[in-house]
Amino acid sequence: MFVYKLLCLVLILRLRAAAPTGSAHLGDSARFWHITDLHLDPTYHVTSDPREVCSSSKGSPASDAGPFGAFLCDSPYRLIQSAFSHMEPLVQAHDFIIWTGDSPPHVSPEKLSTDAVIQLMKNMTLTFRKHFPNTTVFPSIGNHDYWPQDQLPAFTNQIYRAAAELWRDWLKDDALLTLAEGGFYSQLVKPGLRLLSVNTILYYGPNKAVGNGSDPAGQFLWLEKTLAGAAQRLEKVFIIGHVPVGFLPYARNTTAIREEHNERLLSIYRKYSDVITGQFYGHTHRDSVMVLLNHQGKAVNSLFVSPAVTPIKDAKDPFSNNPGLRLYVYDPQDYGVMDIWQYYLNLTEANERRRSDWRLEYVMTEAFGLSDLRPQSLLKLGLELMTPHSDAFLTYFRHFMVGYDSSFTCEGPCWLNQVCAVLYLDQDAYAHCVANEQLWR
Ligand SMILES: *[C@@H]1O[C@H](CO)[C@@H](O)[C@H](O)[C@H]1NC(C)=O
Ligand SMILES: *[C@@H]1O[C@H](CO)[C@@H](O)[C@H](O)[C@H]1NC(C)=O
Ligand SMILES: *[C@@H]1O[C@H](CO)[C@@H](O)[C@H](O)[C@H]1NC(C)=O
Ligand SMILES: *[C@@H]1O[C@H](CO)[C@@H](O)[C@H](O)[C@H]1NC(C)=O
Ligand SMILES: *[C@@H]1O[C@H](CO)[C@@H](O)[C@H](O)[C@H]1NC(C)=O
Numbered sequence: 001m002f003v004y005k006l007l008c009l010v011l012i013l014r015l016r017a018a019a020p021t022g023s024a025h026l027g028d029s030a031r032f033w034h035i036t037d038l039h040l041d042p043t044y045h046v047t048s049d050p051r052e053v054c055s056s057s058k059g060s061p062a063s064d065a066g067p068f069g070a071f072l073c074d075s076p077y078r079l080i081q082s083a084f085s086h087m088e089p090l091v092q093a094h095d096f097i098i099w100t101g102d103s104p105p106h107v108s109p110e111k112l113s114t115d116a117v118i119q120l121m122k123n124m125t126l127t128f129r130k131h132f133p134n135t136t137v138f139p140s141i142g143n144h145d146y147w148p149q150d151q152l153p154a155f156t157n158q159i160y161r162a163a164a165e166l167w168r169d170w171l172k173d174d175a176l177l178t179l180a181e182g183g184f185y186s187q188l189v190k191p192g193l194r195l196l197s198v199n200t201i202l203y204y205g206p207n208k209a210v211g212n213g214s215d216p217a218g219q220f221l222w223l224e225k226t227l228a229g230a231a232q233r234l235e236k237v238f239i240i241g242h243v244p245v246g247f248l249p250y251a252r253n254t255t256a257i258r259e260e261h262n263e264r265l266l267s268i269y270r271k272y273s274d275v276i277t278g279q280f281y282g283h284t285h286r287d288s289v290m291v292l293l294n295h296q297g298k299a300v301n302s303l304f305v306s307p308a309v310t311p312i313k314d315a316k317d318p319f320s321n322n323p324g325l326r327l328y329v330y331d332p333q334d335y336g337v338m339d340i341w342q343y344y345l346n347l348t349e350a351n352e353r354r355r356s357d358w359r360l361e362y363v364m365t366e367a368f369g370l371s372d373l374r375p376q377s378l379l380k381l382g383l384e385l386m387t388p389h390s391d392a393f394l395t396y397f398r399h400f401m402v403g404y405d406s407s408f409t410c411e412g413p414c415w416l417n418q419v420c421a422v423l424y425l426d427q428d429a430y431a432h433c434v435a436n437e438q439l440w441r
């Protein structure tokens with residue numbers, strides 16, 4: 001029976017993937033959406049001088065600019081609307097949405113202000129409410145959701161309070177309270193499933209507003225208490241946040257958050273790995289996964305980094321990402337993550353045709369031949385990626401950029417950065433992984 005069901009599921013997935021119209025889904029399976037890094041640039045407009053298209057290109061010529069955006073620019077409003085319009089008919093009654101932050105554009109601080117940042121967060125909030133009036137959205141604050149960017153304090157301020165006001169329709173009073181105080185919250189999604197939105201910007205390297213105190217805003221204490229409470233009530237927990245834990249997949253030896261805080265978070269996540277069934281982040285704009293191993297090398301947590309809606313890249317960066325958003329499928333009994341349906345917009349094509357055909361990019365279990373996305377399965381994937389020139393790695397890297405440029409290859413140090421970041425989230429293990437570079441030549 002089980003095997004039969006599995007076969008049916010695989011068949012359905014195959015059919016859907018072959019004809020990715022995105023018009024229907026896996027029946028009644030439990031699911032939620034993840035959308036991140038919208039980075040609205042209200043100055044975006046197509047014009048004859050490519051340097052004038054958007055302030056987020058910082059004077060670099062956005063020569064590929066079209067109605068849905070450009071690879072040197074943050075999102076035009078039209079791109080964000082197209083993303084939401086694609087999702088709208090696919091969202092079902094019991095779905096919820098996680099939104100892991102970063103509404104303002106990448107521009108210098110003089111071009112923004114506290115009020116401008118709040119207005120951009122408000123604009124995005126209203127846009128969610130307009131498209132999804134009956135869906136709960138669980139937001140996280142990003143490093144750009146502050147002025148000046150990255151400098152989120154460990155105490156209450158105008159922006160945390162504005163967020164608590166804006167998100168009143170989605171969050172309960174106790175969640176709004178900690179949100180206004182420290183930018184984080186906990187809320188029950190449904191009986192048995194709790195969501196924790198962690199303010200990882202308090203641990204973000206460029207944040208000078210938070211000293212090197214051992215527990216900014218008391219968030220570690222809160223996290224431990226909340227996880228212990230969830231364990232006691234036999235709840236399972238999804239962790240969401242903007243800046244991910246672990247190492248950046250496109251740099252050598254660089255954690256996204258400060259090293260000591262990374263280690264501290266990981267030790268909490270290991271301690272409560274039976275309670276936490278998934279972790280969901282944004283910030284890097286790229287598509288990647290991580291597997292948290294315990295000290296015995298057993299896979300204990302699945303972590304996912306979702307690609308951005310904004311296609312922006314720096315003028316000196318070789319690669320970028322097409323706009324993306326995704327659907328997660330989870331097990332309604334134990335809340336393990338079962339699958340990802342990753343959608344994307346081919347920005348080049350959309351601009352050429354002046355039409356936005358968001359499509360299914362891939363279904364993760366199918367793309368990598370996995371049975372689900374539980375920690376053991378992701379470990380299997382991580383080990384496959386470790387084989388140089390494996391098909392799995394080629395696929396993984398193409399998806400990393402959301403199909404931005406298939407001619408771009410990732411070998412040698414580039415490949416090692418990627419694969420070590422998947423399996424090794426703390427300093428010692430990561431250092432050991434990259435130290436073996438000679439072996440991989
Ligand atoms: C959001 O900003 C865009 C671009 O500036 C504007 O066109 C739109 O009307 C705004 N929407 C809301 C709900 O404020
Ligand atoms: C939202 O719920 C209201 C009231 O239950 C209903 O009338 C409306 O059609 C729903 N809207 C959507 C987009 O599902
Ligand atoms: C952070 O730590 C450094 C070195 O230990 C110290 O010099 C500095 O004053 C600390 N900064 C803050 C804001 O606590
Ligand atoms: C990696 O970074 C850490 C922390 O910044 C540093 O202590 C360590 O020496 C670095 N390792 C290598 C191999 O560069
Ligand atoms: C996107 O569209 C362009 C132009 O039509 C095409 O060359 C490219 O292969 C497409 N990329 C993907 C990932 O479909």
